[in-house]
Amino acid sequence: MDVHPTVVFADLTDSSRIFEAMGNARATETVTRLIQWIGGICQAHGGRVVKSLGDGVFAIFSNAAPATHAVIELQRYHQKRLMAWPAPLRMALQIGVASGEVVEVEGDCFGDAVNLASRLSDLAGPGQIWATDAVIAQLSEAGVRHRDLGLITIRGRSEMSAVHRIDWQEELTAFLTVPASLTPMRMPDSSFGRIELAWLDVRSTFRTDQLPIHLGRVNDAQFVVSDPRVSRLHARIELRHGSCVLTDLSTYGTWVRFHGNGAPSQEIALRREECVLHGRGEIGLGAPLSDFTAPTIAFDTAGAEVELSRREPAR
Numbered sequence: 001m002d003v004h005p006t007v008v009f010a011d012l013t014d015s016s017r018i019f020e021a022m023g024n025a026r027a028t029e030t031v032t033r034l035i036q037w038i039g040g041i042c043q044a045h046g047g048r049v050v051k052s053l054g055d056g057v058f059a060i061f062s063n064a065a066p067a068t069h070a071v072i073e074l075q076r077y078h079q080k081r082l083m084a085w086p087a088p089l090r091m092a093l094q095i096g097v098a099s100g101e102v103v104e105v106e107g108d109c110f111g112d113a114v115n116l117a118s119r120l121s122d123l124a125g126p127g128q129i130w131a132t133d134a135v136i137a138q139l140s141e142a143g144v145r146h147r148d149l150g151l152i153t154i155r156g157r158s159e160m161s162a163v164h165r166i167d168w169q170e171e172l173t174a175f176l177t178v179p180a181s182l183t184p185m186r187m188p189d190s191s192f193g194r195i196e197l198a199w200l201d202v203r204s205t206f207r208t209d210q211l212p213i214h215l216g217r218v219n220d221a222q223f224v225v226s227d228p229r230v231s232r233l234h235a236r237i238e239l240r241h242g243s244c245v246l247t248d249l250s251t252y253g254t255w256v257r258f259h260g261n262g263a264p265s266q267e268i269a270l271r272r273e274e275c276v277l278h279g280r281g282e283i284g285l286g287a288p289l290s291d292f293t294a295p296t297i298a299f300d301t302a303g304a305e306v307e308l309s310r311r312e313p314a315r
Contacts, residue, residue: 002100002281003043003062003063003064003111004061004100004101004102004113005056005060005061005063005099005100005101005102005133005179006059006060006061006062006063006064006065006066006068006097006098006099006113006135006138007051007059007060007061007067007097007109007111007113007114007116007117007140007147008047008058008059008060008061008067008070008071008095008096008097008117009044009056009057009058009095009096009097009100009117009118009120009121010032010033010056010057010059010074010093010094010095011053011055011093011094011095011119011121011122011270012055012056012069012070012091012092012093012311013025013054013092013093013094013126014090014091014092015027015031015054015055015091016205016291017088018030018089018091018180019032019101021088021089022089023261025194026149028219031054031055031091033060035056035057035261036053037054037055038057038073038074039057039059039112041060041073041074041167042061042070042101044060044070045067045070045073046061046062046066046068047059047060047061047067047070047250048060048061049107050107050108050109050169054205055091056121057066058109058114060102060109062078063099063138064097064099064131064134064135064136064137064138064139065138065139065140067097067098067135067201068131068135068144068166070164071095071097071102071129071166071168072144072168072252073167074095075093075122075127075129075309076097076168076169078092078093079127092126092127092180092251093121093127093135094121094124094125094126094127094128095116095117095121095124095128095129096117096119096120096121096122096123096124096129096130096131096221096257097117097120097129097130097131097132097135097166098112098113098114098116098117098120098131098132098134098135099113099117099132099134099135099138100112100113100132100134101113102114109205113132113134115156116132116154116157116161116273117291118133119154119155119156120154120163120291122218122232123152123154123218123220123233124165124232124235125231125232125234125249125250125251126231126251127251128165128251129165129166130149130163130164130165130166130222131163131164131165131166132161132162132163132164133161133162133163133164135164136164145166146164146165146166146167146219147164147165147166147167147272148162149163149165149214149233149236150162150163150236150238150251151163151212152220152233153220154220155220158180159263165249169305171182172287179242183191185272188251193207193208193301194206194207194208195237195244195277195299195300195301196299196300196301197223197298197299198213198297198298198299199223199225199295199296199297199298202223202224204209204222204223206237210222211237211238211239211244212236212237212238212239213232213236213237213238214232214233214234214235214236214249215230215235215236215237215283215285215297216230216232216233216234216235217230217231217232217234218232218233220232220233221233221234225285225295225297227285227286227295229252229285229286229294229295229311230250231249231250231251231252231285231286232250233249234247234249234254234285234286235247235248235250235283235285237255237277243276244276244277244278244301245274245275245276245277246270246275246276246277246283247270247273247274248271248273249272249273250273250285250286252286252287252292253269253270253271253286254255254269254282254283254284254285255267255268255269255283255284255287255288255294256268256270256271256277256281256282256284257281257289258278258279258281259279259280259282267289267290269288274310277299277301278301279300279301280298280299280300280301281298281299282295282296282297282298282299283297283299284297285297306310
């Protein structure tokens with residue numbers, strides 16, 4: 001297996017909001033200290049800081065292993081720091097990691113891996129680490145957990161890219177706790193043919209051959225919902241074994257409620273989990289459906305599913 005350099009882009013989210021809240025002088029000092037800390041962690045793991053990017057850091061490592069350890073440490077320690085900060089002043093980290101050939105010119109670095117890591121950093125949600133297949137292929141340690149996000153369209157690339165999310169939480173249990181319960185239910189057997197989505201005046205229909213699709217607030221998503229509570233790529237809808245499966249990829253969660261047989265069903269809360277969509281219902285992004293301000297997508301599938309279930313996505 002070829003071992004190529006690994007590029008890391010680590011960006012602070014919502015830094016402009018911090019400048020409004022704290023004023024230019026204090027905000028500049030806070031962001032500068034965080035950027036210096038990010039660079040120091042990268043250097044401690046053998047990385048080289050190529051440049052600081054205002055509210056982010058561009059670093060390069062000899063291979064994927066030290067880069068991955070560095071970004072996991074960044075997320076873990078920064079999360080502990082944020083717990084002590086007032087909520088309005090919190091700036092999460094979103095990180096992109098890519099491996100490949102890199103060309104250095106006068107101290108700067110260029111190449112497809114650089115462009116891809118930068119784009120993944122933009123697409124990753126707050127508190128997330130997104131990495132390419134080439135990065136995952138170099139990780140032999142069983143201790144590094146990751147989830148396959150499937151093929152994702154990256155702007156500027158002719159082909160879709162296989163992307164993974166690296167799980168850095170030391171205790172995943174707390175992040176996977178779901179308050180709502182779900183009783184398996186049997187539905188009439190029929191095949192899934194398409195899904196119709198509607199949000200405000202936006203309505204789209206996707207056939208099975210057009211899946212997977214992503215719901216999110218950036219143009220890379222096939223169904224765009226412009227709301228600050230919605231992650232860049234918030235959730236994925238895919239065809240799996242003849243079923244329409246919704247997977248939460250977000251920081252703040254996804255809620256699902258089904259309609260049929262009279263009153264709507266109880267809300268299902270998903271936190272990095274998935275459920276099978278059937279019949280008609282609603283999907284809440286970033287806030288419970290019980291919150292009337294929640295960005296809510298109505299869905300309608302062409303045919304009910306045989307069984308509804310919730311389970312942890314396959315790694």
